[in-house]
Amino acid sequence: MVPLNYYLILSGILFSIGTAGVFLRRNLITVLLSIEIMLNAVNLTFVAVGRYLGSVDGQIITFFVMTVAAAEAAVGLALVIALFRHRETLSPDAYTSLKW
Amino acid sequence: MLLLIPLLPFLGFVVNACLGRRLPKSVSGGIACLAIIGSFVVSVLSVMGVVSSPEGFTEATAFNWMSAGDVRIPLQLRLDHLGSLMILVVTGIGSLIHIYSTGYMHEESDGEYARYFSYLNLFAAFMLVLVLGANFPVMFVGWEGVGLCSYLLIGFWFTKKSAADAGKKAFVVNRIGDFGFILGMLLVYTTFGSFDFQEVAAAAAGRASEVAGWGTITIATLLLFVGATGKSAQIPLYVWLPDAMEGPTPVSALIHAATMVTAGVYMIGRNAELFSHAPTTMAVVATIGVATAVMAGTIGLVQNDIKRVLAYSTVSQLGFMFLAMGVGAFSAGIFHLYTHAFFKALLFLGSGAVIHALAGEQDIRNMGGLKKYLPITYWTFLIGALAIAGVPLLSGFFSKDEILFKTYTAESTPGHTLMWVVAVITSLMTATYMFRLVFLTFHGERRHDAPASASGSGAAGSSPTHPEEEEPVAHGAHAAPVVASGFSRKDDDHGHGHGGHGHDHLPHEAPWSMAIPLILLAIGSVVAGYVGVPHALKGSNRIEAFLEPSFEAHAAAHETGAPAPAAEPAAAAEGHAGEVAHADTGTELNLMVFSSVIALLGIGIAWFLWLRDRRTVDGIARSLAPVHRWLLGKYYVDELYDAAIVQPVKVLSTGGLWKGMDAGVIDGAANGVGLAVSGASGALRRTQTGSVRTYAFALFAGAVAILAYYLFI
Numbered sequence: 001m002v003p004l005n006y007y008l009i010l011s012g013i014l015f016s017i018g019t020a021g022v023f024l025r026r027n028l029i030t031v032l033l034s035i036e037i038m039l040n041a042v043n044l045t046f047v048a049v050g051r052y053l054g055s056v057d058g059q060i061i062t063f064f065v066m067t068v069a070a071a072e073a074a075v076g077l078a079l080v081i082a083l084f085r086h087r088e089t090l091s092p093d094a095y096t097s098l099k100w
Numbered sequence: 101m102l103l104l105i106p107l108l109p110f111l112g113f114v115v116n117a118c119l120g121r122r123l124p125k126s127v128s129g130g131i132a133c134l135a136i137i138g139s140f141v142v143s144v145l146s147v148m149g150v151v152s153s154p155e156g157f158t159e160a161t162a163f164n165w166m167s168a169g170d171v172r173i174p175l176q177l178r179l180d181h182l183g184s185l186m187i188l189v190v191t192g193i194g195s196l197i198h199i200y201s202t203g204y205m206h207e208e209s210d211g212e213y214a215r216y217f218s219y220l221n222l223f224a225a226f227m228l229v230l231v232l233g234a235n236f237p238v239m240f241v242g243w244e245g246v247g248l249c250s251y252l253l254i255g256f257w258f259t260k261k262s263a264a265d266a267g268k269k270a271f272v273v274n275r276i277g278d279f280g281f282i283l284g285m286l287l288v289y290t291t292f293g294s295f296d297f298q299e300v301a302a303a304a305a306g307r308a309s310e311v312a313g314w315g316t317i318t319i320a321t322l323l324l325f326v327g328a329t330g331k332s333a334q335i336p337l338y339v340w341l342p343d344a345m346e347g348p349t350p351v352s353a354l355i356h357a358a359t360m361v362t363a364g365v366y367m368i369g370r371n372a373e374l375f376s377h378a379p380t381t382m383a384v385v386a387t388i389g390v391a392t393a394v395m396a397g398t399i400g401l402v403q404n405d406i407k408r409v410l411a412y413s414t415v416s417q418l419g420f421m422f423l424a425m426g427v428g429a430f431s432a433g434i435f436h437l438y439t440h441a442f443f444k445a446l447l448f449l450g451s452g453a454v455i456h457a458l459a460g461e462q463d464i465r466n467m468g469g470l471k472k473y474l475p476i477t478y479w480t481f482l483i484g485a486l487a488i489a490g491v492p493l494l495s496g497f498f499s500k501d502e503i504l505f506k507t508y509t510a511e512s513t514p515g516h517t518l519m520w521v522v523a524v525i526t527s528l529m530t531a532t533y534m535f536r537l538v539f540l541t542f543h544g545e546r547r548h549d550a551p552a553s554a555s556g557s558g559a560a561g562s563s564p565t566h567p568e569e570e571e572p573v574a575h576g577a578h579a580a581p582v583v584a585s586g587f588s589r590k591d592d593d594h595g596h597g598h599g600g601h602g603h604d605h606l607p608h609e610a611p612w613s614m615a616i617p618l619i620l621l622a623i624g625s626v627v628a629g630y631v632g633v634p635h636a637l638k639g640s641n642r643i644e645a646f647l648e649p650s651f652e653a654h655a656a657a658h659e660t661g662a663p664a665p666a667a668e669p670a671a672a673a674e675g676h677a678g679e680v681a682h683a684d685t686g687t688e689l690n691l692m693v694f695s696s697v698i699a700l701l702g703i704g705i706a707w708f709l710w711l712r713d714r715r716t717v718d719g720i721a722r723s724l725a726p727v728h729r730w731l732l733g734k735y736y737v738d739e740l741y742d743a744a745i746v747q748p749v750k751v752l753s754t755g756g757l758w759k760g761m762d763a764g765v766i767d768g769a770a771n772g773v774g775l776a777v778s779g780a781s782g783a784l785r786r787t788q789t790g791s792v793r794t795y796a797f798a799l800f801a802g803a804v805a806i807l808a809y810y811l812f813i
Contacts, residue, residue, distance in 0.1 A: 022796055096790035 007048035014041035028083065028090045032076045039069045102146055102160035102177045105187060106228035108139040112221035120214020128210070129202040132217035136198050136224050140191035147184040156180055156649050159234060166237070173295055178234035182369055182434065182650035185643075186231040189441045193358050194224050196617035200449050201350040203613030204456060216256060216348070223249035227359050231366065235295040236285040239367070243281065243331065246360045247274045253355060254347040266343035273340040277330015284323030288374070291316050301373035301652075309377045321374055321381040325388075328364025333415050334392045334422060339738055341415055345407040349452030352407060357414045357448050358441040365421040365437050372430045372651035383514055386426025386507075390519045390526075393419030395735065397529035401536070402731045405462050406451045409537050413488065414444055416526060420503055423523060427513045429506030430651045431644040435632045436499035438643075442628045443487035443496055446621035447534075450481035453614055454541060457607035464540045471542040473607040476615045478542045480622040485538050487625040489531035490699040492692075495629030500527060501695055502634060505688050524698055531702025532709075539711040636688040 014037055021034025043062045050058020080090065087094050112135025120128050150158055157180035166173040179187070198220060205216055223246060230242025247270075255267025289295055292303040310318050328334070333341035344356045355361070368375055368385065375381060393416045400412035417440050424433030455462055457474055471478045487494040490501070504523055510516040610618070631646075633639025709717040721728045730736070 019800060023793060023800075092792050095792065098790045 004048055004052045007044060011041045011045040011048070014038075014044065026091050026093070028080045028092055029077075031092065032073065032080065035076075036069060036073065039065055101142065101149075102158060102179055102232065103162055104142045105139050105146065105191070106177075106225045106232065108142065109135045109221040109228070110225035111135060113218045113225060116214045116218035116221065120218055121211040123210065123214060125202075125206065125210055125213045128214035128217055129198075132221050133195070133198045133202065135221055136191060137195045139224065139228070140188075140195050143187045143191045146179055147188060150179050150181070150184055157183075170293075171289075171295075173235060173237050175238060176234040176296075177229075177232040177238070178297070179232060180650050181646050182366075183231050185434065185438055185647065186366055187228060189438055190224065190227050190231060190359050193441055193445050193621070194227075194354060196620055197350045197354040197358075197445065197449070200353075200452070200614050200617040201348075203611045204350050204452055205348065216253075219249055219252045219256070220351070220354070223253065223355060223360070227363075230363055235297060236288065236300075237295055239370075240281065240285065243327070243363065243367075244278065246355070246363065247271065247278065247331070250274070250344070250355050250360055253351040254344045256347055256351070260346070263346040266340075266346040270340040270344050273337050274330045277327045277337050280323045280325075280330070281327025284320050284325075284327060287316065287320040287323060291320060297370055300371070304374045304377050307377060309379065311379060314380070315378070317374060318378040318380045321371070321378045322384065324367065324371065325364075325381060325385055328367055328422075329388065330364075331367075332361050332364030332418050332422070334364070334388050334419065335395065338392060338396065338415050339741060342408050342411040342734070345405070345411050349407065349448060349455060352411070353445045353448030353452065356411065357444040361414065361418060362421070362437045362441070365418065365425060365433055368422075368425045369430050369434050369647075369651065375425070376428060379512065382426050382428060384426070386423050386510075386513055386519060387515075389419045389422025389424075389426050390522050391419070392416070393423065393526045394522050394529075395419075397526045397533070398731055399734050400533045401529060402728060404465055406454065406464050406467070406537065406541065407448070407462055409464070409533060410444070410447055410451060413447075413530065413534065416530060417444065417488070420500065420523065420526070423507060423519065424503040427507050427510035427516060427519075429503065429510070431647040432499065432502040432506050434647055435643050436503055439487070439495035439499040439625075439628045442621055442624040443484045443494075446480060446484035446618065446625050447488065449614070449618055449621065450477050450484060453477040453610040453618065454481075454607075456610060456614070464537060466548050467541045467546070468544045469542070469546040470607055474542070474609050476618060477610060480618040481542070482538060483622040483625055485534040487629075489534050489703060490527055490695055491531075491703075492696045492699075495625050495627070497696070497699070498629035498632050498634065501688075501692050502632065504695055505634070505691050508691060509687070524695065527695060528698050528702045528705075531699045532706045535703045535706030536710050539706060543711055634688060634692075636685045636692065 018034045018036075018038030018041060021037065022031050025031055025034060043065055046058040046062045046065070048058075050056065050062075083095060084090060112132050115131050116123075116128050123131075146158065150156065157178055159176060159178045162175040162177070164172065165175040198217070201216065201220065205213055208216065226242045226245025226249060228242070230239055230246060233239035233242055251267045251271040254270050255264045257263045258267070285295070288300055292300045294300055294303065304317065307317070310316075326337075330337040341356060341361065345352055347356070375385070396412045396415035396419060400409050400416060403409045403412060417436070421433045421436050421440070424430070424436060453474065454467065454470060454477060457470070457477070458467065461467065483494070487496040490497045504520060504527070507513075507516055507523055508520045513519070609615070630639075632641055632643040634641050709720075733739070
């Protein structure tokens with residue numbers, strides 16, 4: 001049986017990769033994909049810990065997260081399309097007009 | 101019943117204030133006259149009830165006005181003997197002046213006419229509240245109310261700057277006095293635990309007299325007296341009264357001669373028990389009174405505006421009343437108040453008739469020879485002048501002699517002999533300046549001697565042959581508008597211009613609405629004194645016996661439950677007064693003869709100087725030019741106050757309070773907060789870049805920091 005720590009370390013690595021992607025990539029679609037990686041890293045933690053504790057709660061929460069992630073992906077991609085139509089670019093640095 | 105007395109004029113005020121603009125003059129004037137006459141009738145009925153009642157007073161409580169903790173202030177009216185005399189004077193003379201006003205003001209437009217009468221009715225209502233109030237706060241309501249009406253009526257012709265200024269001056273000066281009154285009132289409450297006059301008097305009666313030093317009662321009464329100096333125009337707050345002559349003449353007669361200005365005297369009479377427990381205050385009152393009397397008398401000798409001479413004469417007579425109060429002769433003071441109300445109202449109304457006849461002319465140098473044009477005015481004015489001068493058998497003689505006699509025999513007052521001497525000199529001056537007025541106005545030839553004319557400024561400037569008429573070279577800011585107003589009145593909005601009488605160059609006698617009050621007041625001026633014929637003249641001095649209960653703390657007996665009939669202290673007082681009088685009958689008779697001689701001497705001086713040989717008076721004025729200028733400039737008190745108080749206050753207000761405090765500190769604080777916020781926001785808003793990445797990083801860093809906090813600390 002694979003020990004819990006392995007799952008947690010993997011999950012930490014995935015989360016870090018996702019975070020780095022959110023901060024460093026210059027493409028909004030990639031940023032969205034990175035967020036998906038972060039979410040799934042968390043899902044992995046929930047499932048692993050749920051299994052470790054012998055509880056189904058972790059899996060239930062994971063389903064919730066996947067649902068929300070699906071919705072978020074739909075809304076996010078719609079926004080990305082709308083933004084692209086507006087500015088002809090996908091770089092997040094181009095969209096800084098949301099200030100005072 | 102008692103409530104009806106102030107309520108009727110108040111109703112008149114409400115009607116005229118709300119509907120006046122749409123009512124014709126006859127209706128608005130009629131309502132006002134009916135209201136005050138109705139009040140007079142109710143007053144007479146109430147007074148008859150009071151006189152016949154054994155307690156000597158009646159009360160009426162409208163409602164409980166204030167109630168907080170132990171403080172209970174009912175809106176309560178009380179009518180006692182002193183109040184009876186006052187309300188008869190206020191409503192009686194008030195009625196006559198209302199009637200006179202219907203004639204005097206008839207050239208105003210409908211709206212202005214109604215406004216005038218609504219103010220006049222409001223004044224009567226407040227004056228009656230002042231007189232009838234059973235405790236200090238209710239009296240204070242009236243006290244402030246009459247001040248308000250005085251302001252409104254002085255500034256009645258508010259489009260004229262001098263009138264508006266005079267109104268403001270009166271109001272501000274009165275406020276200074278009122279502040280003292282409030283402090284005194286509160287000190288009385290904290291000392292005696294009551295606002296009610298009877299309870300305060302009863303409590304004060306139980307205390308020892310504060311012979312020396314500055315006890316609580318002394319301070320309280322001194323503060324109340326500050327209020328009285330403001331309202332009754334005594335030194336140092338008398339300066340507003342002469343300027344108050346900018347108002348319509350009937351107003352001067354009613355408010356600034358007969359009723360309101362006597363409120364201070366009345367207030368002292370109302371608190372006689374309290375004041376007589378503070379000998380220091382009494383000495384101060386007497387000193388201020390006699391000083392005011394002589395000071396105003398000397399100014400009155402040289403003034404040229406007919407109303408101003410009367411105004412200074414009023415100040416002087418009020419000084420006499422305070423002298424009487426100060427030497428403890430309360431009934432003599434009130435007696436003089438009562439006779440003075442008749443003859444001074446008469447004199448003012450007479451001067452109003454003269455001004456009316458001459459289309460607004462007020463300068464006596466432009467009068468003269470009016471006797472044959474204005475016979476009724478002349479004879480009534482003459483009676484008034486004789487009465488005020490103290491010629492025997494007229495009302496002023498009895499009351500003034502009573503004061504002089506009481507001053508002469510007031511052993512308890514320090515310096516009473518000096519006061520008596522000064523008072524006698526003042527009454528000599530009174531006779532002189534009053535007859536100067538009579539002779540210059542009604543006798544001789546019609547003159548136009550005034551140095552300035554309506555057309556130009558000072559064309560005939562300072563005629564060397566008439567130094568008496570010369571204006572003070574260095575007269576101050578206040579003197580100038582005075583003189584100017586006397587002439588500009590001709591063609592300003594006063595409305596008594598020749599427009600209405602274009603065809604008529606001769607002075608015309610007053611209409612009947614004005615003549616009848618004059619005649620009635622003249623009769624009053626003759627007979628009013630006969631209620632107080634002194635014992636020395638085989639009289640009974642009924643007014644003294646009548647008033648005496650009001651000055652005693654008879655509530656003491658009333659409160660302790662002993663059903664002592666009020667007649668007993670009255671009788672005792674009468675007996676006491678009788679004793680004194682009988683003991684001094686010889687002195688009193690001598691004094692009476694002496695003051696009669698003084699009065700006749702004063703008239704003689706006036707006759708000699710201003711009628712027989714006017715060169716002498718010019719010579720006197722020339723040889724005493726500095727003194728004359730000083731008097732004509734009214735001792736430069738206005739200028740002194742201007743330099744000592746008004747200018748410093750202005751400088752302090754402009755430089756300190758406005759530019760320093762308001763613009764600097766308060767506005768600075770408000771603007772400073774704004775600037776600080778906007779500066780800080782300018783710095784903070786740099787953090788809001790609009791870049792999603794930055795926000796996400798901040799979010800992440802925050803999460804990491806919180807996590808680190810919980811994991812490692």
